[in-house]
Amino acid sequence: MPKYVRVRSDPDDKFVMFDFAIGESSLFVELVLPPESFKEFCANNNVINMTPEQMHINDQEEDKWRYGTETTLVGQNHSETRNH
Numbered sequence: 530m531p532k533y534v535r536v537r538s539d540p541d542d543k544f545v546m547f548d549f550a551i552g553e554s555s556l557f558v559e560l561v562l563p564p565e566s567f568k569e570f571c572a573n574n575n576v577i578n579m580t581p582e583q584m585h586i587n588d589q590e591e592d593k594w595r596y597g598t599e600t601t602l603v604g605q606n607h608s609e610t611r612n613h
Contacts, residue, residue: 530551530552531551531552531577532549532550532551532574532575532576532577533548533549533550533551533554533557533576533577533578533579533583534547534548534549534550534571534576534577534578534579535547535548535557535578535579535583535584535587537559543563544561544562544563544564545561545562545563545564545567546559546560546561547559547560547561547562547567548560548579548587549576550579554579554583554586554587555583555586555587555590557587
């Protein structure tokens with residue numbers, strides 16, 4: 530199964546904050562490691578960087594749960610159910 534990462538911290542930060550997913554990029558955990566440990570983690574797990582599209586989908590889902598926006602697939606399905 531593919532393993533994905535998305536770095537959320539700045540390159541000069543003391544720690545690397547990142548999302549890590551196995552199999553499906555939209556189901557991830559948030560992790561924090563020192564830079565050298567992050568490099569080892571990525572090498573050991575043969576990770577793939579999330580694509581801009583994957584990151585955009587994840588951001589939309591976060592916004593949906595955080596702010597109640599309905600621009601996501603989940604929100605659209607919910608709206609369709611209410612309209613029927």
